Amino acid sequence: MNLNILLILPALTALGIMLAPGNKAAKSVALSGAVAQLVAACYLLYAYAGQRSAGVGGQMLFQERHQWFPSLNIQYNIGVDGISIAMIMLTAVVVLAGILVSWSVQKQVKEFFFLIAFLSLGAYGFFISLDLFAMFFFLEIAVIPKFLLIGIWGSGRKEYSAMKLALMLMGGSALVLTGLLALYFYSDTGNGLHTFDLQLIAAMHLPLQVQLYIFPFLFVGFGVFTALFPFHTWAPDGHSSAPTAASMFLAGISMKLGGYGCLRVAAYLMPEAAHHYSWIIITLSTIAILYGAFATLMQTDLKYINAYSSVSHCGFVIFGIGMLTRTAITGAVLQMVSHGLMTALFFAAIGMIYERTHTRQLRELGGLLKVIPVIMTVFVIAGLCSLGLPGLSGFVAEMTVFVGGWQNSDLFYRVTTILACSSIVVTAVYILRAVGAAAMGPVKNEQFLSFRDAMWNERLAAVLLIVGILIIGIAPFLLNDLIAPDTKIIINNLTRAVAGN
Amino acid sequence: MLPELGLTLIIFIVLFLKVTEAVKSPATLLNIIISLLVINCVLPFFGKADAMLFNGMFHTSQALFFEKALLNLGTLIISLFSFEWLKRHAHMPEFFVLMLSTLLGMHFMISSGNFLMFYLGLELSGIPLAAMANYNLHERRSSEAAVKMILSSAFASAMLLFGISMLYGTTGTLDFNELAPLLRSASHLQVLAFLFVFAGFAFKLSAVPFHFWTADVYEGAPVGVTAYLSVISKASVVFIFITILFKLFANFSGLYAHVLTLSILLTIAVGNLFALRQQNMKRFLAFSSIAQMGYILLGISSGTNIGAASAIFFLLVYTFSNLGIFGVVGMVSLRSGKERIDDYKGFYQHNKFASWVLAICLFSLAGIPPTAGFFGKMFLVTAGASKGNFPLITFAALNMVVSLYYYLRVIKAVFIDDNPHPLQHLKSGYPARLALIICMAGVIVTGFVSGLFDHIILLTGK
Numbered sequence: 001m002n003l004n005i006l007l008i009l010p011a012l013t014a015l016g017i018m019l020a021p022g023n024k025a026a027k028s029v030a031l032s033g034a035v036a037q038l039v040a041a042c043y044l045l046y047a048y049a050g051q052r053s054a055g056v057g058g059q060m061l062f063q064e065r066h067q068w069f070p071s072l073n074i075q076y077n078i079g080v081d082g083i084s085i086a087m088i089m090l091t092a093v094v095v096l097a098g099i100l101v102s103w104s105v106q107k108q109v110k111e112f113f114f115l116i117a118f119l120s121l122g123a124y125g126f127f128i129s130l131d132l133f134a135m136f137f138f139l140e141i142a143v144i145p146k147f148l149l150i151g152i153w154g155s156g157r158k159e160y161s162a163m164k165l166a167l168m169l170m171g172g173s174a175l176v177l178t179g180l181l182a183l184y185f186y187s188d189t190g191n192g193l194h195t196f197d198l199q200l201i202a203a204m205h206l207p208l209q210v211q212l213y214i215f216p217f218l219f220v221g222f223g224v225f226t227a228l229f230p231f232h233t234w235a236p237d238g239h240s241s242a243p244t245a246a247s248m249f250l251a252g253i254s255m256k257l258g259g260y261g262c263l264r265v266a267a268y269l270m271p272e273a274a275h276h277y278s279w280i281i282i283t284l285s286t287i288a289i290l291y292g293a294f295a296t297l298m299q300t301d302l303k304y305i306n307a308y309s310s311v312s313h314c315g316f317v318i319f320g321i322g323m324l325t326r327t328a329i330t331g332a333v334l335q336m337v338s339h340g341l342m343t344a345l346f347f348a349a350i351g352m353i354y355e356r357t358h359t360r361q362l363r364e365l366g367g368l369l370k371v372i373p374v375i376m377t378v379f380v381i382a383g384l385c386s387l388g389l390p391g392l393s394g395f396v397a398e399m400t401v402f403v404g405g406w407q408n409s410d411l412f413y414r415v416t417t418i419l420a421c422s423s424i425v426v427t428a429v430y431i432l433r434a435v436g437a438a439a440m441g442p443v444k445n446e447q448f449l450s451f452r453d454a455m456w457n458e459r460l461a462a463v464l465l466i467v468g469i470l471i472i473g474i475a476p477f478l479l480n481d482l483i484a485p486d487t488k489i490i491i492n493n494l495t496r497a498v499a500g501n
Numbered sequence: 502m503l504p505e506l507g508l509t510l511i512i513f514i515v516l517f518l519k520v521t522e523a524v525k526s527p528a529t530l531l532n533i534i535i536s537l538l539v540i541n542c543v544l545p546f547f548g549k550a551d552a553m554l555f556n557g558m559f560h561t562s563q564a565l566f567f568e569k570a571l572l573n574l575g576t577l578i579i580s581l582f583s584f585e586w587l588k589r590h591a592h593m594p595e596f597f598v599l600m601l602s603t604l605l606g607m608h609f610m611i612s613s614g615n616f617l618m619f620y621l622g623l624e625l626s627g628i629p630l631a632a633m634a635n636y637n638l639h640e641r642r643s644s645e646a647a648v649k650m651i652l653s654s655a656f657a658s659a660m661l662l663f664g665i666s667m668l669y670g671t672t673g674t675l676d677f678n679e680l681a682p683l684l685r686s687a688s689h690l691q692v693l694a695f696l697f698v699f700a701g702f703a704f705k706l707s708a709v710p711f712h713f714w715t716a717d718v719y720e721g722a723p724v725g726v727t728a729y730l731s732v733i734s735k736a737s738v739v740f741i742f743i744t745i746l747f748k749l750f751a752n753f754s755g756l757y758a759h760v761l762t763l764s765i766l767l768t769i770a771v772g773n774l775f776a777l778r779q780q781n782m783k784r785f786l787a788f789s790s791i792a793q794m795g796y797i798l799l800g801i802s803s804g805t806n807i808g809a810a811s812a813i814f815f816l817l818v819y820t821f822s823n824l825g826i827f828g829v830v831g832m833v834s835l836r837s838g839k840e841r842i843d844d845y846k847g848f849y850q851h852n853k854f855a856s857w858v859l860a861i862c863l864f865s866l867a868g869i870p871p872t873a874g875f876f877g878k879m880f881l882v883t884a885g886a887s888k889g890n891f892p893l894i895t896f897a898a899l900n901m902v903v904s905l906y907y908y909l910r911v912i913k914a915v916f917i918d919d920n921p922h923p924l925q926h927l928k929s930g931y932p933a934r935l936a937l938i939i940c941m942a943g944v945i946v947t948g949f950v951s952g953l954f955d956h957i958i959l960l961t962g963k
Contacts, residue, residue: 042609072807133879137871151917158917170902175900185886
C-alpha cells in the first residue's frame with residue numbers, strides 16, 4: 001500500500017473543507033474525509049497483516065524513500081511497523097469520532113474542521129516518518145492548530161491555556177530540535193555525509209558519552225508532549241479549555257506523539273543512555289502517576305478530572321518505556337492505544353454532557369443517568385475503562401506494564417511498580433465519585449428533564465470508540481501480535497547495549 | 502552589468518516621465534512603472550555571469566544574479582502594496598527615483614570586488630533612504646526618523662571607513678582578491694580593522710549592540726519604506742557581509758566565530774525581549790527583525806558554503822513573510838490609521854483574507870511548518886550547529902519559543918480576542934492584493950520546492 005495516501009487524504013480533506021460552498025458541505029467533506037482515512041487505515045492494517053503472515057521480513061514495510069534536500073542528506077523516508085500501524089488506527093478512529101461529536105459546532109465551522117484535518121495530517125505524518133527531519137516537521141505542524149482550536153472555540157481560561165500549551169509544546173520541540181541536530185552531526189554514514197535516517201542511526205551505535213548528552217534533550221523534549229512530570233502543566237489547562245474534538249485529539253493522539261517519540265527516537269536510538277537514565281525516568285513517571293491521581297481527587301470540573309487522570313495514565317506510558325523490559329514496553333504501547341481510545345471516549349461523553357447542561361461542575365450535576373441514559377452509559381464505560389475494569393482495554397494495558405515492571409529484579413524497580421500499582425485505588429476513588437455525583441442520585445435541576453439523549457452522530461462516535469476499547473480488552477493478543485516483532489527489535493537493541501557494556 | 506543598466510534606464514524613464522508630465526493620471530504612471538519593475542525582476546537572469554569590469558572592481562556571478570533578482574522582486578512587491586499610498590502622493594515619481602537609486606547602489610555594493618566600489622554602492626544605497634523615510638512630508642515622526650537614519654548611517658559609514666583605511670594602511674590595496682592573502686589574524690592593526698568593519702556592518706544589519714536606531718526609524722517611516730528598510734536594505738548588506746567575511750577574513754575564522762557568537766547571543770536575546778512588550782506594530786516588527794537577524798548570523802557563523810546558502814535561502818523566505826506582514830500593516834494603516842496591536846483585535850471578523858496572510862506570514866517568521874520559514878530556520882540552525890557549538894544552538898532553539906509568544910500575541914489579537922468594534926472590512930486595490938498573494942504563495946511554496954535550496958548551494962559553491 002502506498003503510505004502517501006495517509007498524507008494526501010487529510011490534505012485533500014482540508015482543501016475540500018476550504019473550498020466547500022457552505023457550512024453543511026464543509027461538515028460533509030470533513031466527515032467523508034475522516035471515513036476515508038479510517039478505511040485507508042483499516043486497509044493498511046489488512047495489507048500489513050497479509051504481508052507479515054506471508055512471511056515478509058524487514059523492520060519496516062511499505063517503505064518509500066525520496067531525496068528531499070540532498071545537500072544535507074535529508075530524505076523523505078516513510079514506512080510502517082506494527083507500532084505505527086496501531087497508532088495510525090488510533091488516530092483514524094479518534095479523528096472520525098471527534099468530527100462526529102463536533103457536528104453541532106456553530107462558530108466558524110469551516111475553520112474548525114480545517115484545523116482538525118490539518119492536525120490529523122500532522123499525526124499521520126509523524127507516525128509514518130522514518131527520517132528525523134520529517135518527523136520533527138510533522139511534530140511541529142500539530143502545535144499551532146491546537147492553539148487556534150483552544151483559543152477560538154475553547155471555554156474557560158482559553159487564552160491562557162492556549163498560550164501555555166503552545167509555548168510549552170514549542171519548548172519541548174526546541175529541545176527535540178537540539179537533540180536531533182546533535183544526533184545528525186554525530187551520525188556518520190561513512191561517505192562524509194550526516195544522516196537523519198532513523199534506521200541508519202539505530203545501526204550506528206553512538207558512543208556512550210554522546211548518548212548521555214543527547215538523550216535528555218530528546219527524552220524530555222518528547223516527554224513534554226506526553227505530559228512528563230514536571231512538564232505536565234500544559235495538559236490539564238489545555239485539555240479542559242479545548243473544545244471537545246480538540247480535547248479528544250490532544251489527549252487521545254497528541255500526547256501519544258510524545259510517547260511514540262520517547263520510544264522510537266530516544267530509547268531506540270540511544271539504548272545505553274536509556275539504561276543509564278532509567279532510574280530518573282522511572283522516578284519522574286512514578287511521581288506523574290501518583291501526583292496525577294491525587295490531583296484528580298481534588299478536581300470538581302469533569303474535564304479537569306479527565307485531564308489530570310490523563311497525566312496519571314500517560315505516566316504509565318513513560319513508566320513502561322523506562323522499565324526497559326519487553327513486557328513493559330509492550331504494555332506502554334498498549335497503554336498508548338488504550339488511553340487514546342478511553343480518554344477520547346471520556347472527553348466525548350463530557351462534551352455531550354456539557355453541551356446540554358452547560359456546566360461541568362460535579363456539584364451542579366446529578367441524576368443524569370435518568371434523563372440521558374445513553375450518554376451516561378458511555379460516560380460510565382469510559383470511567384470503568386479508566387479505573388481498569390477487566391474486559392476493557394485499560395486493565396490489559398496497565399496490567400502488562402505492572403508485570404513488565406516487576407520483571408526487573410532490582411528493588412528500586414519493584415518498589416516503584418508497587419507505588420504505581422497503588423494509584424489504581426486512587427483512580428477508583430475519583431472515577432466512582434465522579435460517576436456517582438453526575439449519573440446517580442436525584443435529578444438536581446429541573447431543566448435536566450428536558451434534555452434530549454444522544455443524537456445519531458454522538459452514538460456513532462461512542463460506538464466506534466467503545467468497539468476499540470472492547471477489542472483490546474477482550475482480545476489483547478490481536479494488538480500484541482501486531483506489535484510483537486517491533487518491540488522485539490527495540491528490546492534487542494536495548495539488551496545488546498547492556499551486553500556491550 | 503545588464504541588471505544595473507536596466508535599472509539606470511528605468512530611473513531615467515521615470516525622471517523623463519516626471520519632467521515632461523507626459524502621463525497625467527498617477528494610476529497609469531504607477532502601472533507603467535510597475536510593469537518596468539516586472540521586467541527589471543527578470544533582467545538578472547539574462548546577465549553574463551562570471552564577468553569582470555573596471556579592473557575587478559565589479560564582478561558578476563550566478564549567485565549574485567540570484568541575489569539581485571531577489572532584491573528586485575522585493576522592491577516590486579513593496580511597490581505593489583504601496584500602490585494606494587503612492588497614488589495619492591504628490592511626489593510619487595520621485596519616490597521611485599530615490600528607491601531605484603538605492604536599489605542600484607545595492608546592486609553595485611553586492612557586486613563589488615573592491616572596497617572603493619563597495620563604499621560607493623553603500624552610500625548610494627544609504628543616503629536616499631533617509632529621504633524616503635521622510636516621505637510623509639508633514640509628519641514630525643517621519644522627519645525624526647529620517648534624521649536618526651542619516652546620522653546613524655553616517656556613523657556606521659565612518660566606522661567602516663576607519664576600518665577600511667586601516668586595512669589599506671597595512672596592505673596598500675583595496676582589491677578584495679589582493680587583500681585576502683595579506684590579511685591574517687596575527688596583525689593587531691588588522692584585527693582592529695576587522696572589528697571596525699564588523700561594527701560598521703553590525704550597524705547596517707542592526708545587530709545588537711548597534712541596533713538603537715532601528716525601532717525609532719521603523720516606527721516613524723511610512724510603512725512601505727519601513728518594509729524596504731527591514732527587508733531589501735538588510736538583505737543586500739547580508740549578501741556583501743557574507744562575501745567580505747568569507748573571502749577577505751577567511752584567516753580570521755577563529756576570531757569572527759567568537760565575535761559572531763557574542764553578537765548572535767545578544768541580537769537574539771535583545772530582539773526577542775524587546776519585541777515582547779511592543780504595542781506598535783511597526784516597532785514590534787523592528788524588534789522581531791532584529792531577532793531574525795540573529796538567526797541569519799547564526800547560519801553565517803558556520804563559515805561554510807551551506808551557511809551562506811542557508812542565509813540566502815532564509816532571506817528569500819524572510820522577504821516573502823515580512824513583506825506579507827507589512828502589506829497587511831500598510832493596508833490597515835492607510836485605511837484606518839491604526840498601527841497598534843490592540844487595534845487588530847477581532848480583525849478576522851471582517852478581513853478574512855488579510856488575516857490569513859498575516860497569520861501565515863507570522864507563522865513563517867516564527868518558523869512553524871509547513872511554511873517556508875520552518876525550512877529557513879532549520880537550515881540556518883543546522884548550518885550553525887555544524888561547528889558543534891551546541892549551547893548556542895540550544896539557546897537559539899529555546900529563543901524560538903520566546904519569539905513564538907509574541908507572534909502568537911498578534912495571532913491571538915486577530916483571531917481570538919473579542920472586540921465590540923473590530924476594524925471594518927478594509928478595501929484593498931488589486932495591486933495590494935496581488936502583492937499579498939505573491940507573498941503568501943511564496944511562503945507556502947518556497948519550502949517545498951526542495952530543489953531551490955540545493956540550487957542556491959550550487960550557486961554559492963561556485
